[in-house]
Amino acid sequence: MSNNSSSQSLPQNNQSPQQQRPQPKKRAPHDFDFFETIGEGSYSTVTHAREKSTGKEFAIKILNKKHIIKEKKVKYVNVEKAVLNKIHNHPLIVRLYYTFQDSYSLYFVLDLAKKGDLLGYIRKMGSFNLECTKFYIAEIVTALEYLHRKNIIHRDLKPENILITEEMHIKLTDFGTAKIIENEEDNGRANSFVGTAEYVSPELLNDKATCKSSDFWALGCIIYQLLAGRPPFKGNNEYQTFQKIIKMEYTLPDEIPDVAKDLIKKLLVENPDHRIGADTPEGGGYEALKSHPFFEGIIWKDIHLQTPPELKPNPLVQFVKSNSSLDEKPDLLYENNNNLYYANGSVDFNQPDPDPEPEPEPSYQPTNPTYNMQSVEDKIYEQQIRERRRMIAEQRQNLAFADLLSPNEYVVRYSFVNIKQGFFVKKRILVLTDQPCLLIFHESKLEIKGQIAITSESTIKQKDNTHLSIITDGKKNSIEFLEEEADVWNADLTKYFLS
Incomplete structure (x- = not known):
C-alpha cells in the first residue's frame, strides 16, 4: 500500500534529461540597447549594442x-551561422552568442572588438x-x-577580417565565404570563387579551387x-593583381x-601541397610551420593570455604619418538608436518590391491654336530635356559605373574617397545623382556597395577641404576626399538634400 501510495506521489515525466533542462531565454531586439554603427557590408550592418539584463556589450x-x-546571399548567411556554431568559444575567433530574427532582419550577436581591425593599424x-x-602572426596561426x-x-x-580586442589580441571574423569540408577527398578542395584580390591564391585563379x-x-x-x-x-585593378599572382610576380x-623572407617564400608557393604548414x-x-625560425621566442601555449608587445613600426619602412581624421582611434559613442531597430526595420520582407517608377516623359502645354506655335517656355523646356538626355547618354559612354544607375539618373558629381563607417575605412567611389541619391561604388569592381542616407534632419560637418x-x-x-573637394561636395549635398 505504501509502495503504491509512494509511486502515485512521484511526478510523471517522460521527458529526457536534455528536455528537462531550462531552455535559454530567446532574445529579441527589445532586449538590447542599440548604439552607433561600427561596420557595414553589402547586405549587413554591424552595430554596437548592450544587453539590458546583463550590461554586456556586443x-x-x-x-x-x-x-x-534578392542578391542570392542566403547560402553565405547559412554558411556563416553554421561555421560560428561549429566553433566552440575559441579565444582568438569571434564568438556567436545568440541569433534571432524579426519580420525584416536576421540578428547575429557577436563579440565586440573595441580596437577596430588590423588593417586600421597598418594604415x-x-x-x-x-x-x-x-x-x-602567431595568434593568427593559432586560430587557423x-x-x-x-x-x-x-x-x-586578410587584415580587414582580423579584429583587435580591447586587450590588443586578435579575433578572426567574417565567415560568410568559409567552407566546411565534409570529407577529405580531393584534398578538401572547395570549388567556388571567393576571396579578396590581393590575398587570392593561384589555385583559385587557375583551377577555381x-x-x-x-x-x-x-x-x-x-x-x-x-x-x-x-x-x-x-x-592598378583586380585583373592586373590577378595576373601578378598567376605569374608569381x-x-x-x-x-x-631575412628570417621573414624565408617564411614568406615558403608560404607563397604556387603548388598548395608544397606550402609550409x-x-x-x-x-x-603545423609542426613545420610553428617551428620555423621566424617564430623563435614565441610561446604557443595560452598565447591569448600573454601580454602583446607594444605596437611599433618597422624602422626600415619609410612612412609619412597621415593627418587624416579617419585614422583617429575609433570611439564608441553610446548614442541610443533603439528607434531604428525596435520598429522592426524599414522594409516589409513579406511585401513585393514596388514597381519601378516609369521614366517621366516631358509634358508640354498645348500649342496656341491661333498662332500654332509653342511658347518660349515650352521651347526652352524641350531644349533642356534634350540636353539632359544627351548628357546622360554621354555619361553612359564615359563612366563605367553609370550603367548601374536608373535610365533617367544623371551623375552630378563623383570622387574617389576613403569612407569610414564605424571602425572600418575603405577606399570607394562616392557618387551623387540628381534623384537625389548618394551612392557608394567599389573602387575597381562594377558594383554598388551601399548608399548614404541623407534626410532634411541630417547634419553635414566639414572639417577642412578634404574631410x-x-x-x-x-x-x-x-x-576623406583624395583631392581638395570637400567644399564643392558640401555645397552640392546641401543643395540637393537640405535646401
Whole structure:
C-alpha cells in the first residue's frame, strides 16, 4: 500500500534529461540597447549594442532578409551561422552568442572588438616591426590551426577580417565565404570563387579551387604586408593583381628581415601541397610551420593570455604619418538608436518590391491654336530635356559605373574617397545623382556597395577641404576626399538634400 501510495506521489515525466533542462531565454531586439554603427557590408550592418539584463556589450550583425534573397546571399548567411556554431568559444575567433530574427532582419550577436581591425593599424602606423609581426602572426596561426582541425577553410583571410580586442589580441571574423569540408577527398578542395584580390591564391585563379593551404597563401601575404606596409601583389585593378599572382610576380624588399623572407617564400608557393604548414609530406603540417625560425621566442601555449608587445613600426619602412581624421582611434559613442531597430526595420520582407517608377516623359502645354506655335517656355523646356538626355547618354559612354544607375539618373558629381563607417575605412567611389541619391561604388569592381542616407534632419560637418562627415539618425559616415573637394561636395549635398 505504501509502495503504491509512494509511486502515485512521484511526478510523471517522460521527458529526457536534455528536455528537462531550462531552455535559454530567446532574445529579441527589445532586449538590447542599440548604439552607433561600427561596420557595414553589402547586405549587413554591424552595430554596437548592450544587453539590458546583463550590461554586456556586443557587436550585432543585422542582415536584411529581403536584400539577402534578392542578391542570392542566403547560402553565405547559412554558411556563416553554421561555421560560428561549429566553433566552440575559441579565444582568438569571434564568438556567436545568440541569433534571432524579426519580420525584416536576421540578428547575429557577436563579440565586440573595441580596437577596430588590423588593417586600421597598418594604415595608422604604416607597418609593424618584427616583434609585433611575430606575435600577431602567431595568434593568427593559432586560430587557423583550430579552424583547420575543425575542417573549416576561412577563404578570405586578410587584415580587414582580423579584429583587435580591447586587450590588443586578435579575433578572426567574417565567415560568410568559409567552407566546411565534409570529407577529405580531393584534398578538401572547395570549388567556388571567393576571396579578396590581393590575398587570392593561384589555385583559385587557375583551377577555381581552394583548400586549407589557400589560407597559408593569405598568411604569407599578411606577413609581407605587416613588415613592408603593402601587400606583395598589387596592380592598378583586380585583373592586373590577378595576373601578378598567376605569374608569381613579387619581390622581397630589403626592409623585410631575412628570417621573414624565408617564411614568406615558403608560404607563397604556387603548388598548395608544397606550402609550409600544408598537411602533406612536402608541407610538414603545423609542426613545420610553428617551428620555423621566424617564430623563435614565441610561446604557443595560452598565447591569448600573454601580454602583446607594444605596437611599433618597422624602422626600415619609410612612412609619412597621415593627418587624416579617419585614422583617429575609433570611439564608441553610446548614442541610443533603439528607434531604428525596435520598429522592426524599414522594409516589409513579406511585401513585393514596388514597381519601378516609369521614366517621366516631358509634358508640354498645348500649342496656341491661333498662332500654332509653342511658347518660349515650352521651347526652352524641350531644349533642356534634350540636353539632359544627351548628357546622360554621354555619361553612359564615359563612366563605367553609370550603367548601374536608373535610365533617367544623371551623375552630378563623383570622387574617389576613403569612407569610414564605424571602425572600418575603405577606399570607394562616392557618387551623387540628381534623384537625389548618394551612392557608394567599389573602387575597381562594377558594383554598388551601399548608399548614404541623407534626410532634411541630417547634419553635414566639414572639417577642412578634404574631410566631411554626414550624420543621419545617429549614424555617422566620415569621408576623406583624395583631392581638395570637400567644399564643392558640401555645397552640392546641401543643395540637393537640405535646401
